Amino acid sequence: MYAVEMKDIIKRFGSFTANNGITLLVKKGEIHCLLGENGAGKSTLMNILFGLYRQDSGEIRINGKSVENHSPLAASRMGLGMVHQHFMLVDALSVWENVVVGLEPGGFRIDRKESIRKVQELSDRYHFELNAEEQVGNLSVGMKQRVEILKTVYRGAEIIIMDEPTAVLSPPEVEQFLMILRDMRADGKTIIFITHKLKETLAVADRITVLRAGKSVSTIEAGNASARELAGMMVGHEVDLEIERPFNEAGGAVLSVEGLRLLPNAASTVSFDIREGEIFGIAGVEGNGQKQLEEMIMGLIKCREGRISVLGKDVTKLGTRKRRQLGIGYIPSDRLNRALLSSFSLEDNYLLGKQFSDNYVRHGIVRHKAVKEAAGTLMREYDVRAAGMDQAAGSLSGGNQQKLVVGREASDEPKLIIACQPVRGLDIGAIHYIHEILLKLRKEGKAILLISAELTDIQQLSDRIAVLYKGEILAARKNEDFTEEEIGLLIAGHREAV
Ligand SMILES: Nc1ncnc2c1ncn2[C@@H]1O[C@H](COP(=O)(O)OP(=O)(O)OP(=O)(O)O)[C@@H](O)[C@H]1O
Numbered sequence: 202m203y204a205v206e207m208k209d210i211i212k213r214f215g216s217f218t219a220n221n222g223i224t225l226l227v228k229k230g231e232i233h234c235l236l237g238e239n240g241a242g243k244s245t246l247m248n249i250l251f252g253l254y255r256q257d258s259g260e261i262r263i264n265g266k267s268v269e270n271h272s273p274l275a276a277s278r279m280g281l282g283m284v285h286q287h288f289m290l291v292d293a294l295s296v297w298e299n300v301v302v303g304l305e306p307g308g309f310r311i312d313r314k315e316s317i318r319k320v321q322e323l324s325d326r327y328h329f330e331l332n333a334e335e336q337v338g339n340l341s342v343g344m345k346q347r348v349e350i351l352k353t354v355y356r357g358a359e360i361i362i363m364d365e366p367t368a369v370l371s372p373p374e375v376e377q378f379l380m381i382l383r384d385m386r387a388d389g390k391t392i393i394f395i396t397h398k399l400k401e402t403l404a405v406a407d408r409i410t411v412l413r414a415g416k417s418v419s420t421i422e423a424g425n426a427s428a429r430e431l432a433g434m435m436v437g438h439e440v441d442l443e444i445e446r447p448f449n450e451a452g453g454a455v456l457s458v459e460g461l462r463l464l465p466n467a468a469s470t471v472s473f474d475i476r477e478g479e480i481f482g483i484a485g486v487e488g489n490g491q492k493q494l495e496e497m498i499m500g501l502i503k504c505r506e507g508r509i510s511v512l513g514k515d516v517t518k519l520g521t522r523k524r525r526q527l528g529i530g531y532i533p534s535d536r537l538n539r540a541l542l543s544s545f546s547l548e549d550n551y552l553l554g555k556q557f558s559d560n561y562v563r564h565g566i567v568r569h570k571a572v573k574e575a576a577g578t579l580m581r582e583y584d585v586r587a588a589g590m591d592q593a594a595g596s597l598s599g600g601n602q603q604k605l606v607v608g609r610e611a612s613d614e615p616k617l618i619i620a621c622q623p624v625r626g627l628d629i630g631a632i633h634y635i636h637e638i639l640l641k642l643r644k645e646g647k648a649i650l651l652i653s654a655e656l657t658d659i660q661q662l663s664d665r666i667a668v669l670y671k672g673e674i675l676a677a678r679k680n681e682d683f684t685e686e687e688i689g690l691l692i693a694g695h696r697e698a699v
């Protein structure tokens with residue numbers, strides 16, 4: 202018996218066909234992984250299933266019952282739940298309030314005690330380790346995600362759609378999350394799980410459906426699958442994802458950080474230099490001062506202790522714009538809020554951060570022709586796939602958004618590039634592509650600070666690696682001088698072990 206049957210789904214956006222006759226059959230009680238490159242049509246298909254978008258044609262059945270023109274509310278009533286990547290929680294409210302609120306129709310009284318009991322019981326059943334009365338604002342990203350899952354389960358969801366839930370989680374959180382999926386499956390839930398990580402897919406999936414360019418390639422049993430084969434199905438040909446980091450002579454210091462206090466209670470401050478033609482990687486679980494480091498270097502938050510200089514110039518007191526004018530390209534970790542204006546066109550997004558440059562704006566007037574030309578060149582060079590320059594940046598697939606940002610920040614000859622979580626949410630091909638770009642920039646002599654929660658990124662790209670833990674650098678060495686095990690131990694805070 203199928204929990205979900207989607208047949209020949211077609212969905213167009215203007216002249217672009219995002220879903221081009223997709224069929225997806227999900228069995229009751231299975232974990233079904235949905236794979237595909239950025240832009241393959243996964244989120245579109247799930248938004249259709251959940252009633253957020255309407256398909257142009259094709260049939261949908263939920264538990265054997267045909268559904269048409271359904272709203273998300275109707276989908277919820279049929280036992281469907283969706284966990285979005287952007288959480289929809291109220292920080293000032295407690296866990297149980299977030300779970301229960303919005304559910305009771307107006308005028309109903311909420312029985313506080315009973316609600317807390319019910320929410321706690323559900324949390325315990327799936328080993329969520331949440332306290333129903335804790336305020337949501339105090340929770341880590343991973344814990345907030347559990348609240349989102351709890352919301353769907355509390356509302357009676359039997360079929361749960363999760364669109365890239367692991368993209369925001371640290372490696373240990375991912376492990377716990379996969380355990381939760383298994384617990385939910387054991388409890389009879391049906392799960393549709395979207396991820397770009399083949400390792401996660403192979404660890405939990407019962408069956409896997411691969412999409413490519415808006416079509417379903419095939420559905421296979423996970424037991425018979427290998428990462429190589431899946432990658433091939435996603436991309437459409439054999440993939441070679443090896444990357445080489447040839448020797449590169451480093452030049453003079455471009456960025457110098459001295460005695461910076463990242464977290465108020467850090468045991469010590471951090472200091473390092475990054476030189477021309479060098480990639481300096483910051484390894485560690487997010488939340489250990491990465492965000493503070495990023496924001497202090499860019500002048501987005503004040504640094505109360507320590508000094509930052511770029512090319513010998515003290516920038517500690519300068520604002521973001523002045524710093525950028527010294528030649529800093531910035532790839533922010535928060536792509537949607539810091540790097541792009543989602544509802545603006547690609548052309549306008551290209552201009553972001555360059556609005557003070559004479560090349561594009563003169564006497565306060567935007568030189569549209571010049572912007573268009575430069576943006577067009579960038580889109581070709583960096584392989585940004587879009588319907589046209591007028592498309593809103595927010596409707597590009599994640600990979601294409603990131604290529605746009607990286608391309609924009611690498612143009613106009615920066616001396617220093619601050620690359621934060623540059624491959625988050627990207628498919629394997631796009632990751633490879635961004636890696637190549639970063640290595641190319643290194644070869645051109647740019648100094649690159651790479652902050653990434655992905656250890657493979659750090660290891661493949663960095664000349665030197667520093668491990669950040671609770672706001673402190675536990676060790677900084679040449680890449681070759683670390684073993685993988687040592688980095689793992691340091692990331693977990695075991696400084697004595699190495
Ligand atoms: N509202 C929209 N308007 C125009 N095009 C859209 C819209 N939503 C999606 N698209 C396009 O449809 C294609 C499929 O997008 P979708 O978000 O479904 O991809 P995805 O498989 O989820 O990719 P990712 O892995 O990057 O999340 C993309 O090329 C995207 O640009």
Ligand SMILES: [Mg+2]
Binds near residue numbers: 243244245364
């Ligand atoms: Mg998506």
